[in-house]
Amino acid sequence: SVEATVGSFKTATAGSKAVTKVDSGQMMTSFLGFSGSEDLGGGLKAEFVLETFLATDTGGVVPNNAGQYWGRGSNVALSGGFGKIALGQYDNALFTYGYTYNPFGSSMGFSPTMRHFYSLGSLGNAKGAALGVDTGWVNSITYETPTVAGFAANLQVTPKETSAAGAKNSVTVGASYNAGAFSAGLAYMDADDQQSANTAAGTAFAKDQKVTSLGASYDFGVVKAFGQYTAVNNAVAADETIFQVGASAPVTAAGTVLASYGQYKTKNGGSKDTIFSLGYDHMISKRTDVYAVISNEKVTNVKAANSFAVGIKHNF
Amino acid sequence: SVEATVGSFKTATAGSKAVTKVDSGQMMTSFLGFSGSEDLGGGLKAEFVLETFLATDTGGVVPNNAGQYWGRGSNVALSGGFGKIALGQYDNALFTYGYTYNPFGSSMGFSPTMRHFYSLGSLGNAKGAALGVDTGWVNSITYETPTVAGFAANLQVTPKETSAAGAKNSVTVGASYNAGAFSAGLAYMDADDQQSANTAAGTAFAKDQKVTSLGASYDFGVVKAFGQYTAVNNAVAADETIFQVGASAPVTAAGTVLASYGQYKTKNGGSKDTIFSLGYDHMISKRTDVYAVISNEKVTNVKAANSFAVGIKHNF
Amino acid sequence: SVEATVGSFKTATAGSKAVTKVDSGQMMTSFLGFSGSEDLGGGLKAEFVLETFLATDTGGVVPNNAGQYWGRGSNVALSGGFGKIALGQYDNALFTYGYTYNPFGSSMGFSPTMRHFYSLGSLGNAKGAALGVDTGWVNSITYETPTVAGFAANLQVTPKETSAAGAKNSVTVGASYNAGAFSAGLAYMDADDQQSANTAAGTAFAKDQKVTSLGASYDFGVVKAFGQYTAVNNAVAADETIFQVGASAPVTAAGTVLASYGQYKTKNGGSKDTIFSLGYDHMISKRTDVYAVISNEKVTNVKAANSFAVGIKHNF
Incomplete structure (x- = not known):
C-alpha cells in the first residue's frame, strides 16, 4: 500500500512555523509485504509475514524501533483450532486496539491516539511519546486464542534476552469482545528496560512501564462512535493518561466524515x-x-497549531 | 533488470591506474521494482511505482542522493485524459531527456552525457558532476500533459519543505515533440539549496542552480543521430556547458553499434x-x-584514460 | 524461507551465561529472493538471482560481509551445454561443500562445520572464524562445468580490483563426484588480502589464506554418514585444521535424527x-x-556450554 500527502504541517511547539510539503505516512504508513499460508491438513496452517514500511515521498525505508528493515511485521506462525502462535516481530495489542477504536485508525499524523501513543514529538518521555514500546514487538512469542462467543484473547511475551541482573521479560495480554454493532478491547502491558540493555539485539521497550488501555466502539449506522482510555504507569517518569472520543459517519456511498x-x-x-x-x-x-x-494541536502554554492536508491511499 | 560487467577501468585523474574488475551499473543501473495500475473507470487510473537500484556485483543497494532504498522511483499517481499527476520520487525531465537523446541512454559508465550530468568524478562542482540534482526528484509533485499532435509537456515542483529564510521551491518544466523519425526535448530547471538545508528530510538539490537542456534525435534508418546541448548557471560556482553528439547504427538484425x-x-x-x-x-x-x-576520457592537463568492458544485461 | 527458534543459548567463553531468547538464523538463515531463467534457444539460458538474508525475530536484514543487502546471492548468468558462467555474488565452493557434507547443512547455529568455518565467535582469526572469506563471493566470475559421468568442477575468480602493489586475485577451484549413494567434494582456495584493501569496494577476503577442504558422504539407507577435513594455511596467523564426522538417520517417514x-x-x-x-x-x-x-561446545581451558532450541522452518 502506498500513501502520499500534500499539506501544511505545524506542531504545537514554541517557535514552530507551518511547513508546506509533500509527505507520506500521515494517514497510513505505506508498506510492501510478502505473506503466505500453507494448509498443513487437519485445520492446521503454517503462515509467514515479511513487511517493510516505506516513505513514498523520498523512497525511504521506515525501520522499526530496533532500526530494522522488515519493520511492519516479520514472523512465522502456526494456526489451527487452538488459535495461532507466532514467533518474531508481531503487532502489539496496544497498537491493535489503539487503531481499532479510533476513527483515524493507524494514522500517525492525524489520529490523536496514535500520536499520543507513538509520535508525540513535543511532549512525553524520552521517546517523544507516551508508550516506550513499538507498534510491533520484535523477538516475541505471540499467542492468539480462537474467537468463542465473540470473545478472544492474546498473549505476547518477549524474553529479556540477557543474563544481566535485574532485567525482566516483557508481557502484554489483551482481550476483546464483539457482538453485533458493539466492540471492545482491553490490553495490559508490563514492559521492562530491554531497550537500553538490548538495543543491539533489537528489542525496543521502555524501562519498566505498565500500561492499561480500554477501547470500545458502537456502530449506530448513521454514525459509529469510538472511545479510548489509557493509563500509563512509569517507573522512572511521571504517570500519564490518554483519552480519545471520536466518530465516523458515512455521508455518501463512498464518503465518510471522521x-x-x-x-x-x-x-x-x-x-x-x-x-x-x-x-x-x-x-x-x-x-x-x-x-x-x-x-x-494545543499544548499547555504553547500557541495552538493547525495542519491541513490532502492525500491519496492506494492498496495493492 | 540486472546488469554486470567485466572490464578494465581508468579515469582521467592524475596518477590514476587501470583497474580490472567485475562491476555493475556501467551500462545500466540494475534494479528491482514493483508497480501496478488500477482501472478506476472513465479512463482514470491509480498507479504506483516502487523501484530499488542495486549493484549486482556486490549485492548492494544503490540509494538515491537522499540515501534512500527505493531510489529509482517511489510514487503514487492518478492518470487519465487530463494527463498524469504523481506524488513522491519521480524522474526529473533533465534525466529523461538526458537519456533519450544520446545513444548510450542512461549508462552511468559510458554515456558522456550521463557522466557529465551525474557522475563526473574528476571535475565539476562539489557533487562531482555538473548537475547538483538527482536523476529522480524526491518530495515532488509531477504533472505530465497528454500528448497532443506530437507535443507533450511536464512540470515538476518540489516544495522547499522548510520555514528557513531565503529557501525557495525547486521547479523543472519540460516539453517534447515527436513527429515520425524526429524527436526533440527541452527542459528548464530552477533548483534551490534544498540539499544542504534539508538533507535529513530527503531533498537533494544544489544551491540555486538553473539549467537549460535541449536534445534531439533523427532516425535515418541506417543510422540514428543524436545531439544535446546543456547550459548550467550556478549561483555559487562557475557556469558550465555540456554538449554531446552521437549515433547508433543497426549493423545486423540483433547488433547495434553505438x-x-x-x-x-x-x-x-x-x-x-x-x-x-x-x-x-x-x-x-x-x-x-x-x-x-x-x-x-581526456581532461585538460591530465593524461587521457581508456576503459574497456564487456557485459550482460538481462531484463525480468 | 523463514525460520525462527526459541531456545537457551550459551557459548563456551569465560563468564558466559545461558540466555533464553527468540532467535532466527540458527538452523537456517531466512531469506527472501527473486530469481528467473530465460530460455534463449539452443539449450542456452539467461539466469538471475537476487536474494536477501533476513532475521525473522527482529525484522532485520542480514548483510553479506561486504555489508550489502542482497547478501545471499546477486548475479546474472548464462548457462548451456558448456556449463554455467555467472557474474556477481555467487556461492563459494568451500561453503557449498561445507553444507553438503555435514548433517546440519548450512545451520550457522548448530552445524560444527559452519560454526568453525564462519561464526566461531570465541576463537580463530580476527573475523572470529577459521575462514576469512564469506559464504558467497562478491565481485566474482564463477564457472561451473556440466556434470560428466558423475564428475563436475567449478572455478571462481575475484579480480583484486585495485592497482595497489602486492595485491593478488583470489581463486577457488572445486571438484565433486557423485555415484549412487556416494558423494564427495574437494575445494582449494587461495584468497588474498582484499578485505582490508578493498572493504569499500565490497570484497571480503582474508590476507593470503590458502584452504583445502575435502568432504564426503555415503547413504547406507538406515543412516547417512558424513565426513569433512579442512586445512587452513594462514600467511599472518597460525595454521588451522577442522574436521567433522556426522550422521543423519530417518527414524520415521517424516522424522530424521541428526x-x-x-x-x-x-x-x-x-x-x-x-x-x-x-x-x-x-x-x-x-x-x-x-x-x-x-x-x-567445549573450548580448551573453558567450561563447556550447552544450548537447547526448538524451532520452525517454512519455505515459500
Missing part, C-alpha cells in the same frame, strides 16, 4: 497535549481513496 | 572533460543482450 | 574448539518442518 478528539496528560501538574482532527475520506474504488484532513 | 562524443566545460578558463565511447550491443533475446564498449 | 561432531584446532599449541550437536527434524509438510536441537 472526527477524533484526544488528550494526553502527565500527572502531577505536567503538560497537556490536546489534538482534534476532522477529516473526509472518499473511496474512488475499493482499493484507492483520497482524503482531506484538518488537525488542531 | 558512438557518443561529449564535452563538459567550466567557463572562465576552467577545465574541459571530453569523453568518447564506442560500443557494440548484441541482443541475444528480447530480454537479454551482451555488449562491449571502449571509452576514452 | 548428529554431528566437529573439532577446530590451531597449530603450535593453540586452542581447540569442539562442538557436538544432536537434533531431531520433523517434516510437517513438504515445505514446513519443526526441529529440536541440543548442542555442546
Whole structure:
C-alpha cells in the first residue's frame, strides 16, 4: 500500500512555523509485504509475514524501533483450532486496539491516539511519546486464542534476552469482545528496560512501564462512535493518561466524515497535549481513496497549531 | 533488470591506474521494482511505482542522493485524459531527456552525457558532476500533459519543505515533440539549496542552480543521430556547458553499434572533460543482450584514460 | 524461507551465561529472493538471482560481509551445454561443500562445520572464524562445468580490483563426484588480502589464506554418514585444521535424527574448539518442518556450554 500527502504541517511547539510539503505516512504508513499460508491438513496452517514500511515521498525505508528493515511485521506462525502462535516481530495489542477504536485508525499524523501513543514529538518521555514500546514487538512469542462467543484473547511475551541482573521479560495480554454493532478491547502491558540493555539485539521497550488501555466502539449506522482510555504507569517518569472520543459517519456511498478528539496528560501538574482532527475520506474504488484532513494541536502554554492536508491511499 | 560487467577501468585523474574488475551499473543501473495500475473507470487510473537500484556485483543497494532504498522511483499517481499527476520520487525531465537523446541512454559508465550530468568524478562542482540534482526528484509533485499532435509537456515542483529564510521551491518544466523519425526535448530547471538545508528530510538539490537542456534525435534508418546541448548557471560556482553528439547504427538484425562524443566545460578558463565511447550491443533475446564498449576520457592537463568492458544485461 | 527458534543459548567463553531468547538464523538463515531463467534457444539460458538474508525475530536484514543487502546471492548468468558462467555474488565452493557434507547443512547455529568455518565467535582469526572469506563471493566470475559421468568442477575468480602493489586475485577451484549413494567434494582456495584493501569496494577476503577442504558422504539407507577435513594455511596467523564426522538417520517417514561432531584446532599449541550437536527434524509438510536441537561446545581451558532450541522452518 502506498500513501502520499500534500499539506501544511505545524506542531504545537514554541517557535514552530507551518511547513508546506509533500509527505507520506500521515494517514497510513505505506508498506510492501510478502505473506503466505500453507494448509498443513487437519485445520492446521503454517503462515509467514515479511513487511517493510516505506516513505513514498523520498523512497525511504521506515525501520522499526530496533532500526530494522522488515519493520511492519516479520514472523512465522502456526494456526489451527487452538488459535495461532507466532514467533518474531508481531503487532502489539496496544497498537491493535489503539487503531481499532479510533476513527483515524493507524494514522500517525492525524489520529490523536496514535500520536499520543507513538509520535508525540513535543511532549512525553524520552521517546517523544507516551508508550516506550513499538507498534510491533520484535523477538516475541505471540499467542492468539480462537474467537468463542465473540470473545478472544492474546498473549505476547518477549524474553529479556540477557543474563544481566535485574532485567525482566516483557508481557502484554489483551482481550476483546464483539457482538453485533458493539466492540471492545482491553490490553495490559508490563514492559521492562530491554531497550537500553538490548538495543543491539533489537528489542525496543521502555524501562519498566505498565500500561492499561480500554477501547470500545458502537456502530449506530448513521454514525459509529469510538472511545479510548489509557493509563500509563512509569517507573522512572511521571504517570500519564490518554483519552480519545471520536466518530465516523458515512455521508455518501463512498464518503465518510471522521472526527477524533484526544488528550494526553502527565500527572502531577505536567503538560497537556490536546489534538482534534476532522477529516473526509472518499473511496474512488475499493482499493484507492483520497482524503482531506484538518488537525488542531494545543499544548499547555504553547500557541495552538493547525495542519491541513490532502492525500491519496492506494492498496495493492 | 540486472546488469554486470567485466572490464578494465581508468579515469582521467592524475596518477590514476587501470583497474580490472567485475562491476555493475556501467551500462545500466540494475534494479528491482514493483508497480501496478488500477482501472478506476472513465479512463482514470491509480498507479504506483516502487523501484530499488542495486549493484549486482556486490549485492548492494544503490540509494538515491537522499540515501534512500527505493531510489529509482517511489510514487503514487492518478492518470487519465487530463494527463498524469504523481506524488513522491519521480524522474526529473533533465534525466529523461538526458537519456533519450544520446545513444548510450542512461549508462552511468559510458554515456558522456550521463557522466557529465551525474557522475563526473574528476571535475565539476562539489557533487562531482555538473548537475547538483538527482536523476529522480524526491518530495515532488509531477504533472505530465497528454500528448497532443506530437507535443507533450511536464512540470515538476518540489516544495522547499522548510520555514528557513531565503529557501525557495525547486521547479523543472519540460516539453517534447515527436513527429515520425524526429524527436526533440527541452527542459528548464530552477533548483534551490534544498540539499544542504534539508538533507535529513530527503531533498537533494544544489544551491540555486538553473539549467537549460535541449536534445534531439533523427532516425535515418541506417543510422540514428543524436545531439544535446546543456547550459548550467550556478549561483555559487562557475557556469558550465555540456554538449554531446552521437549515433547508433543497426549493423545486423540483433547488433547495434553505438558512438557518443561529449564535452563538459567550466567557463572562465576552467577545465574541459571530453569523453568518447564506442560500443557494440548484441541482443541475444528480447530480454537479454551482451555488449562491449571502449571509452576514452581526456581532461585538460591530465593524461587521457581508456576503459574497456564487456557485459550482460538481462531484463525480468 | 523463514525460520525462527526459541531456545537457551550459551557459548563456551569465560563468564558466559545461558540466555533464553527468540532467535532466527540458527538452523537456517531466512531469506527472501527473486530469481528467473530465460530460455534463449539452443539449450542456452539467461539466469538471475537476487536474494536477501533476513532475521525473522527482529525484522532485520542480514548483510553479506561486504555489508550489502542482497547478501545471499546477486548475479546474472548464462548457462548451456558448456556449463554455467555467472557474474556477481555467487556461492563459494568451500561453503557449498561445507553444507553438503555435514548433517546440519548450512545451520550457522548448530552445524560444527559452519560454526568453525564462519561464526566461531570465541576463537580463530580476527573475523572470529577459521575462514576469512564469506559464504558467497562478491565481485566474482564463477564457472561451473556440466556434470560428466558423475564428475563436475567449478572455478571462481575475484579480480583484486585495485592497482595497489602486492595485491593478488583470489581463486577457488572445486571438484565433486557423485555415484549412487556416494558423494564427495574437494575445494582449494587461495584468497588474498582484499578485505582490508578493498572493504569499500565490497570484497571480503582474508590476507593470503590458502584452504583445502575435502568432504564426503555415503547413504547406507538406515543412516547417512558424513565426513569433512579442512586445512587452513594462514600467511599472518597460525595454521588451522577442522574436521567433522556426522550422521543423519530417518527414524520415521517424516522424522530424521541428526548428529554431528566437529573439532577446530590451531597449530603450535593453540586452542581447540569442539562442538557436538544432536537434533531431531520433523517434516510437517513438504515445505514446513519443526526441529529440536541440543548442542555442546567445549573450548580448551573453558567450561563447556550447552544450548537447547526448538524451532520452525517454512519455505515459500
